[in-house]
Each structure stands twice: as structure tokens, then as C-alpha cells.
Amino acid sequence: MAEAAIRAGCRFYFGYPITPQNEVAEYMSEHMPEAGGTFIQAESEIASIYMVLGASVTGARAMTSSSSPGISLKQEGISFLAGQELPAVILNVMRGGPGLGNIAGCQGDYFQATRGGGHGDYKTIVLAPGSVQELVDLTGVAFELADKYRNPVMILADGLIGQMREPVVLPEPVKHLPEKDWALRGAKGRPSRFSRSLILNVRRMEEHNWKLQRKFREIEANEIRFEQYLLEDAKLVVVAFGSAARVAKGAVKRLRKEGLKVGLFRPITLWPFPHKKIRELANECSEFLVYELNAGQMLEDVKLALSGSAEVFFYGRPGGVIPTPMDVAKIIGSRYYQRIKRKAK
Amino acid sequence: MLIKCFFAGFGGQGVLSMGYFLAYAAMKEGKEVTYLPAYGAEVRGGTAHCTVGISDEEIASPVASEPEYVVAMNQPSAKKFQNAICSGGMMFINSTLVTEPPQRGDIEIVEVPASGIAEEMKNIQATNLVMLGALVKKTGLVSLKSLELSVEDAFSAKKKLIPVNLGALRRGWEYLD
Amino acid sequence: MKKIYGRPKYLKPRKFHYCAGCGHSLVHKMLMELVDELDIADRVIGVAPAGCAVLAYDYMDIDIVESAHGRGPAVATGIKRSVPNLVVINYQGDGDLAAIGTAESIHAASRGEQIMTVFINNGIYGMTGGQMAPTTLEGMRATTAPKGRDPRREGYPLDLSSLLAQIPGVVYAERVSVSTPRGIRQTKKALEAGLRCQLDGEPGLALIEVLSMCPTNWKMSPLDSCKWMDEVMSKKFQVKVLVDRRTKAIKKAASGNVD
CATH class of the missing domain: 3.40.50.920 (Rossmann fold)
Structure with a gap:
């Protein structure tokens, strides 16, 4: 999955250790710098999702990964990503729960993932791989969808997919990443921009939320897979x-x-x-x-x-x-x- | 045909890598394979086990329900997993450490003094490869050649360890007729 | 006739929403003056906090991203690592930096992220309505400490800047105050020093803590607020350079006498 993410043009991985998905972070720590990217083991799940937000707002492809209890912590940031319409890929290798639960194969985070997960009226696209090969394939899809709709995408795997090994065919590295005319990289040769989710004016807030909903309807019309x-x-x-x-x-x-x-x-x-x-x-x-x-x-x-x-x-x-x-x-x-x-x- | 092979022992006995070498060799032979490791909460000591599935078609579950082959590297594993084996299956025991073999009449017990052989070779860490050599000889799951390639690939970063590990594999292979 | 003072070029022509006597507008203005003077408008990016300064993009004519409460250093980390050439200003308040975001503050410092944190300390939660902050002084009243802060009940005020200054990843840390004209001039110097750390490629984080007045929640007149700041608050949180590990700036200043 980690290699697939790098091949999908992801250059920023921010994470925090939690079983059963530590292999992703370990792989990233070695190979992300080789690909000219950045790996940071953050101080918490919360910090790591905001590092993703920071890299994403500059237009880069960024991701984080965790398992159920860690994903709960990340939900705050996922809500901000959705509100600010920033792309990001989040891998959740679900474990048993509630609480610490166990590290076995469980699918208890379905509601959390598919209903938005954090606070507010939003949705994340949720992809559920059935094999290691599909995990690899959906990783590329996840980055494409995240950029296309400017929305966080969650890959919802479980402890079984997270821990097992199967032979996989890796995709070719992505050569051209989409242009992002909304990214913040310093106001060079253009008016300054901002990225926000706080909209105190109720009418504007409603307008923004209807806009998000229209986007969600479009995703529903175009992106269903089975x-x-x-x-x-x-x-x-x-x-x-x-x-x-x-x-x-x-x-x-x-x-x-x-x-x-x-x-x-x-x-x-x-x-x-x-x-x-x-x-x-x-x-x-x-x-x-x-x-x-x-x-x-x-x-x-x-x-x-x-x-x-x-x-x-x-x-x-x-x-x-x-x-x-x-x-x-x-x-x-x-x-x-x-x-x-x-x-x- | 789907074959499930289950490996169990103490953490640190190379149980997980044994399964990995086998799965890798089978993959190189063009088979469908799954490899599912499981660990206790401890990193060393404790128990470790893993399951390898090898098949000609897509494998539904990587979990071993009734494995055809069980490899028990220590006494507790032999005891714990003796009833998991499907009727007509085989249990490979590391007879240096497993002094009380299971008493099931409908399975075949294959005794390999893997720790003893490895100690003779002054390389106790290669116990797992001795056992793997014996397992593959008996079951024909993969060829010795593929297994050797699998070990060479795994140690490609530490090339000087390759000869001793291949030696252990061959000793295990030669131990059984 | 010569124009000697005007509205900073990068301050949007808009009226501040801040209360009378609040320090935010002064700091905003100085930052935008510096953006102009250092000629970095095309490569500066601001991280705005949750709190009164959340609307910073209404005033500062630079790229700005809003952050959740406490998460500014993490967002700034992501930005700086993605585009190292950017000059990143991470603007935070006291509850933000020293309570909900303590972990983010400490770890961005320990990683030596090359960003500037502007820490506005007014000893109270402003936007949410005057609740106790980690920096609320002993005896000071807040809506959630109605009898005044008693360390046995509400704990001691937290001087996080001094703690941060001990971390090797912090190259420069200074505490200033905007309660007097002299203090304001010093604040601008400190902010410039902080920004220059990034321009000079100093390997770490710059922290400028600005003691700022909150007359509304202190329940004082703006004038009394300045006085209280001078006489009480700046005695507890002393105005000084907390640490200076800059290598390049010091070498420049040492005019040839470098060993």
C-alpha cells in the first residue's frame, strides 16, 4: 500500500504508531525520502492529520494511516479537511473495538467511516478493499478521487487485510499530477488566497454546505463501485x-x-x-x-x-x-x- | 487444490519467516498464495504462528481452518494445535524440543530434530530452515530450487548469510528419505 | 511634502473587528509592515488560529490557512515541509498554544521546524468569553475562575515559552509586550528577528510571545489594561530574550570576530 501511495504521487506521509498498520509507516520512513518526499512520525494522531492538511493546502498529495482508536482522534482533522475542501487519503486498518479492543480483523468502523465520522454535514469517500492487490489498486484510485473532488478519501481495510501478505502487481508511477489552481504557495503574481472552514454568516455557511452537498450528489452519481x-x-x-x-x-x-x-x-x-x-x-x-x-x-x-x-x-x-x-x-x-x-x- | 500450512512456535524461532519463505517460493512458482502472521503481545518469547495458503485458484480466506500441515517448533505448540489438523493431515514436530508427540491416530507425525541438527551446524538460528527443508521434501509443496531462490532473495541485503542458510535447508531436505 | 506614515501595503483596507484596546490589530499591522519591508509577500503564508484572530485573512493580504484550535504548529509543519521556500507565520493564542495544542507546540519545537510562531498571550480566552487560560495569573478572575485563580484549585499559570526555550530546536525566543510605544517598537524588532530566522535559514523554530491586552475580558478600560500589563502581567511573564541560538545572525553581528 505504501509503495502504491508513493507511485500515486504521494510525497508526504505523517503518522503515529498503532498496530496493525505499523508496516506502512516503517516502509514510508525508508522509502519516502528516497522518492524525494517527507516522512514524519508525529507526536499524535491529531498532529499527523493536521500535517496532512498543511501539505495538502500547498497542493501536494499527502496521506496518513492508522487504526480505529487513532482514526477517532483524526476525525477532528478529517472534518476540517472536508470543510476546507482539501484532498487527503486516510488508511484505516480497522481493529476490534470499542475502546482499545483487539488487533484482529473487524469491521466495526463502518458507521464512523460512511457517515462522515467527525462533526458536521459531510461525507468522506470510503473504499473497502477485499484483497492486498485491491488495496494497492484502490490506493491510486483514492488519490485520484481526493484530488478530483477536493475531499478526504478513506480506505477502510481491516486487521486481516492489514496483516496478511499476498503477491501484488504494483502500478506504474503516476507521471502527471493534476494542476491545483486553489493551492496556497505564496501570493506570487496573483491576489492572496485563504482556506477556511469558519463561516459565521449563516447564509454563506448554508451556501457552502449546499455546495458540498452538490459535490456529494455528483460523487454518488459517478463513483459507485461494486x-x-x-x-x-x-x-x-x-x-x-x-x-x-x-x-x-x-x-x-x-x-x-x-x-x-x-x-x-x-x-x-x-x-x-x-x-x-x-x-x-x-x-x-x-x-x-x-x-x-x-x-x-x-x-x-x-x-x-x-x-x-x-x-x-x-x-x-x-x-x-x-x-x-x-x-x-x-x-x-x-x-x-x-x-x-x-x-x- | 488449496493447501493450508500452519507454523507455530516460540517468538524468535523464525516461525514467521519460515512461512514467508514458503509463501514466497510458491508465489515464484506462479501459485495463488496468502500469508497471515499472528503475534502475541510479546516481541520475543511468547507464541508466534502464521498460516500459508497455496492454491491454483483465488483463496477465499487466509485463515487456517483445518490445515493439512502443521509445523510445531516447540512442545506447547504441538499440544495446542494437534487437534487443528484435518484428518489425514501431517504434523511436523521439532523433535529436539517436542518430547511428547501428539497421540492422534488419523494424522501422520513427522519427527525432525531441527534444533539438534542446527546446533550440530553451530547455527541454532537456522533451525527454521532445517525444518522447512524437511517439510518441503515430504510434502512437495514447492521445489527445493524455488525455496533456495526465496532464501537468496530474502537475504539479498546480507549476502554472507546465504550459504549457511542454504546449507541448513539442504540438511533438512536430506534428513528425510 | 514627504509621506512618512501610511497604511501598510499588505493590510487590506478594512476596519478591524477587534475590541478597543486589543493587541491583535497592532501585531497584524506590524507583521504586514514587515512583509513589505522584507519583500516576502509572494512567499509568505499565514496559519490563522481558532480564536479572535481566526479572521486574520480579512486583514492580511497574504495566503492564509485556518487551523483548528491548537493545531497550528502541525499545519505549519505540513506547509513548510511541502514548500521549504515559504516563510511560514504560525499565529496562536494562549489557550491555543499552551493548553489544547501543548503537544503540537512542544513537538514542532523539538523537530526544529523552520517556522515562526507568534504567540499572543493575554492571559484569558478572548473569543469564547473570558474563561481561564493556562496563562491566567494567580488571583486573576475569569468566567470559569470567578473567585480568581487559586493554584490549589486551578493550578499554576504556565510559562510555556520558557519551557520551549529549553528545547534545542528553538533558535530564537523572545517575549515582548505591546502595552507601551517602546514595547511596540521592540515587538516589531522581535517579529523581524523571528522572520529573519527563516530568511537566513536558521535551523529551527522562532517563537515570539507578545503580551497583549484584552480590556473586554479583563473588564478594564484600554488605558487601565496597559497599566496593568506594565505593572502586573509583565512582571510575572518577564519581557526579555528567552533564548538566542541563532548562528548566522550572531556571526553577521560579530563583524569578523568569529571563532
């Missing part, structure tokens, strides 16, 4: 993201071999969430099973999307236990037999 797996004839759709989706895919594969018509829908952008697509799936299929490594968070988005047009069953493991594809296959299989086979009779 993966569909064996959905054509599926009688039951499993919805899962990140590493849970990966396990679910293995389960679906097993069940297909046994002749069960099940498929997988995997949102890659958690915000914007593919509501419309899920609603469309309900035209063909009336049974949904949401599987998450939490107590039911994306579940709410799936229910909103379906608005009662299909049955939704939930299976969750909120403590860091990663069920095997076999375990998940059993859950899906028994639901399938209860609902679909029975109906068929």
Missing part, C-alpha cells in the same frame, strides 16, 4: 464487504458446487453506497443475507436500499473471530434451505 459474483440466477444474494466478502466468496463457491443458487454482491465504495444496484437485485431475488465482521452496520444500508422489497437476514461476528468459508457456507446454506427450498415445495 463487484457481482454469480448473481445472474441467484435465489439468495449474500452482501458483504472487505475481508468478510472474501470469505463469503469462498462459501458461495462451495455452495454452487452443491447446486445452491447463491451469489455475492460486494460493495467496494461503502460511501457512496450502491443503494440503487441492490434495489435492482431485489427485482430478481427476494432473499438477502448480510454478512459482516461487526454487529450489523452495513446491514442498515442494505435495508434502506431494499426498503422492504426483500427479506434480509444477518450474520455477524463482532469480536475479531474470522469464520471459515465452511462456517459461512453453513449459515448461507441453512438459510437457503429454510427459505428457498421450503418455498419450492
Whole structure:
């Protein structure tokens, strides 16, 4: 991920140690200077996100990474980045929670990530990789989207993706970075500029917030990503993201071999969430099973999307236990037999 | 075909690098691989284990549910993970340290006195490579050649350590028929 | 006829929103005079704090980014590391620098970031309405210390500048006051020294603490505020150079007598 960020033109990494994502900072400390960039181990999560803000306001590509408790601290700065319309990439390798929790694979930060996370009316684009390769690929996407929309982008991975190793193909380094005619680099040959989020005038504040909302609608219209797996004839759709989706895919594969018509829908952008697509799936299929490594968070988005047009069953493991594809296959299989086979009779 | 191999032992025994060498070698052979390390809260001592998945197709979960092969580098690991192995699987034990092998009838126990061999070679740190050589000989998970390349790549920054580590790998390989 | 005084070129033609007798406007004006005199308008960038000076961009005609309360040194770090050629002015208040942002202040100093921090110390939280600040003096009343600050209850006033001056990454630290014409002239000299640290490439942070009046929250007239500053506050927070580790400026001044 770290190398992918450097290849995406990121030249500033500011972080603070927290397991399970220290490998990113360690890699950056060695390789960022080689690429002509800057690495700083900051005094806190809070300081590191504001260093990102400082580098970003000058037009540079900057990022930070952390894990759940650290991300909570960064939320203040993420809100400022969103309010000041500054691009930034934040990697959250989720761990179990609340509080210190544990360092196992968990997806408990879904709400925090997809609802904005900090204070105020804003959204961050949230990308959820399902493999190490996708983490690499989405890193490049994250920097592009951040610059395109001048908005913070969060890559929401979990302890499993954060700690495992898989072979990856790295992208070619980005050659041309976008021009940023809004950056502050000293008022040379132009009037002075400022970047702010404090707008005391209520009408102007409202205007600014509507402008942000228009941008969010545009992102919703253009940037939704998802993966569909064996959905054509599926009688039951499993919805899962990140590493849970990966396990679910293995389960679906097993069940297909046994002749069960099940498929997988995997949102890659958690915000914007593919509501419309899920609603469309309900035209063909009336049974949904949401599987998450939490107590039911994306579940709410799936229910909103379906608005009662299909049955939704939930299976969750909120403590860091990663069920095997076999375990998940059993859950899906028994639901399938209860609902679909029975109906068929 | 998906094969899961689980390595366990004390922190500091090179358990994690053993898994990494194997995963790297399999990757070089064009296989789909996953490598998932796990640590205790301690950095040295304590327990360390990791899981390597090797397959011809996409691997769903990097977690070992019922691994085909378990490598136990010490007594506590042998005891703790004996029931994790799938029926018909194999457990490789470092017989220098594991004095009470598991009593399961449906798995094969492969005894390799890896620590002893490494000590003979005056290089106790290469215990893990002795074991890895034996594991690969028995299971045919990857070729010895790929494993050697994997070790050479890993030590590319400390070239003088390569011969002794390759030697240990070969001793392990030769130990089993 | 010769023009001997005018509005600084980089001070926007706008009326200050600051209260009568407040020190912010004086400091703003001097900074903009210096931007002109040092000819750095095209490469200076300001970091404005949360607090009364948050609207600094309404007055200073330079690039300015707003920072959250306490985070100025971190934002300034990001800017300076990204564009080292910029002259970075990090403007902060007492609650900002010495309470919510203590960690950021200390660590930017320990890293020796090449920025100038202008620390406006008026011993009170101005914008939020006169609450106790880390620098509120013993016995001084605040809306959250209605009986006056009692160290046993509210702790002791914190002299963070003196602590910061002990850190090797701080190349220059001076405390000045804007309560008298003499003090104002000294303040401008100090601010110039602080800015020159970046121009000369001194390897560290410059800190200029400006003792400033807040008549509104001190509940005094502007005139009494100046008097109280001279007689009380500047006795507790002594006006002086706290540390001078500059190498280049000292060498310049030593006129050949360098060892």
C-alpha cells in the first residue's frame, strides 16, 4: 500500500504508531525520502492529520494511516479537511473495538467511516478493499478521487487485510499530477488566497454546505463501485464487504458446487453506497443475507436500499473471530434451505 | 487444490519467516498464495504462528481452518494445535524440543530434530530452515530450487548469510528419505 | 511634502473587528509592515488560529490557512515541509498554544521546524468569553475562575515559552509586550528577528510571545489594561530574550570576530 501511495504521487506521509498498520509507516520512513518526499512520525494522531492538511493546502498529495482508536482522534482533522475542501487519503486498518479492543480483523468502523465520522454535514469517500492487490489498486484510485473532488478519501481495510501478505502487481508511477489552481504557495503574481472552514454568516455557511452537498450528489452519481459474483440466477444474494466478502466468496463457491443458487454482491465504495444496484437485485431475488465482521452496520444500508422489497437476514461476528468459508457456507446454506427450498415445495 | 500450512512456535524461532519463505517460493512458482502472521503481545518469547495458503485458484480466506500441515517448533505448540489438523493431515514436530508427540491416530507425525541438527551446524538460528527443508521434501509443496531462490532473495541485503542458510535447508531436505 | 506614515501595503483596507484596546490589530499591522519591508509577500503564508484572530485573512493580504484550535504548529509543519521556500507565520493564542495544542507546540519545537510562531498571550480566552487560560495569573478572575485563580484549585499559570526555550530546536525566543510605544517598537524588532530566522535559514523554530491586552475580558478600560500589563502581567511573564541560538545572525553581528 505504501509503495502504491508513493507511485500515486504521494510525497508526504505523517503518522503515529498503532498496530496493525505499523508496516506502512516503517516502509514510508525508508522509502519516502528516497522518492524525494517527507516522512514524519508525529507526536499524535491529531498532529499527523493536521500535517496532512498543511501539505495538502500547498497542493501536494499527502496521506496518513492508522487504526480505529487513532482514526477517532483524526476525525477532528478529517472534518476540517472536508470543510476546507482539501484532498487527503486516510488508511484505516480497522481493529476490534470499542475502546482499545483487539488487533484482529473487524469491521466495526463502518458507521464512523460512511457517515462522515467527525462533526458536521459531510461525507468522506470510503473504499473497502477485499484483497492486498485491491488495496494497492484502490490506493491510486483514492488519490485520484481526493484530488478530483477536493475531499478526504478513506480506505477502510481491516486487521486481516492489514496483516496478511499476498503477491501484488504494483502500478506504474503516476507521471502527471493534476494542476491545483486553489493551492496556497505564496501570493506570487496573483491576489492572496485563504482556506477556511469558519463561516459565521449563516447564509454563506448554508451556501457552502449546499455546495458540498452538490459535490456529494455528483460523487454518488459517478463513483459507485461494486463487484457481482454469480448473481445472474441467484435465489439468495449474500452482501458483504472487505475481508468478510472474501470469505463469503469462498462459501458461495462451495455452495454452487452443491447446486445452491447463491451469489455475492460486494460493495467496494461503502460511501457512496450502491443503494440503487441492490434495489435492482431485489427485482430478481427476494432473499438477502448480510454478512459482516461487526454487529450489523452495513446491514442498515442494505435495508434502506431494499426498503422492504426483500427479506434480509444477518450474520455477524463482532469480536475479531474470522469464520471459515465452511462456517459461512453453513449459515448461507441453512438459510437457503429454510427459505428457498421450503418455498419450492 | 488449496493447501493450508500452519507454523507455530516460540517468538524468535523464525516461525514467521519460515512461512514467508514458503509463501514466497510458491508465489515464484506462479501459485495463488496468502500469508497471515499472528503475534502475541510479546516481541520475543511468547507464541508466534502464521498460516500459508497455496492454491491454483483465488483463496477465499487466509485463515487456517483445518490445515493439512502443521509445523510445531516447540512442545506447547504441538499440544495446542494437534487437534487443528484435518484428518489425514501431517504434523511436523521439532523433535529436539517436542518430547511428547501428539497421540492422534488419523494424522501422520513427522519427527525432525531441527534444533539438534542446527546446533550440530553451530547455527541454532537456522533451525527454521532445517525444518522447512524437511517439510518441503515430504510434502512437495514447492521445489527445493524455488525455496533456495526465496532464501537468496530474502537475504539479498546480507549476502554472507546465504550459504549457511542454504546449507541448513539442504540438511533438512536430506534428513528425510 | 514627504509621506512618512501610511497604511501598510499588505493590510487590506478594512476596519478591524477587534475590541478597543486589543493587541491583535497592532501585531497584524506590524507583521504586514514587515512583509513589505522584507519583500516576502509572494512567499509568505499565514496559519490563522481558532480564536479572535481566526479572521486574520480579512486583514492580511497574504495566503492564509485556518487551523483548528491548537493545531497550528502541525499545519505549519505540513506547509513548510511541502514548500521549504515559504516563510511560514504560525499565529496562536494562549489557550491555543499552551493548553489544547501543548503537544503540537512542544513537538514542532523539538523537530526544529523552520517556522515562526507568534504567540499572543493575554492571559484569558478572548473569543469564547473570558474563561481561564493556562496563562491566567494567580488571583486573576475569569468566567470559569470567578473567585480568581487559586493554584490549589486551578493550578499554576504556565510559562510555556520558557519551557520551549529549553528545547534545542528553538533558535530564537523572545517575549515582548505591546502595552507601551517602546514595547511596540521592540515587538516589531522581535517579529523581524523571528522572520529573519527563516530568511537566513536558521535551523529551527522562532517563537515570539507578545503580551497583549484584552480590556473586554479583563473588564478594564484600554488605558487601565496597559497599566496593568506594565505593572502586573509583565512582571510575572518577564519581557526579555528567552533564548538566542541563532548562528548566522550572531556571526553577521560579530563583524569578523568569529571563532
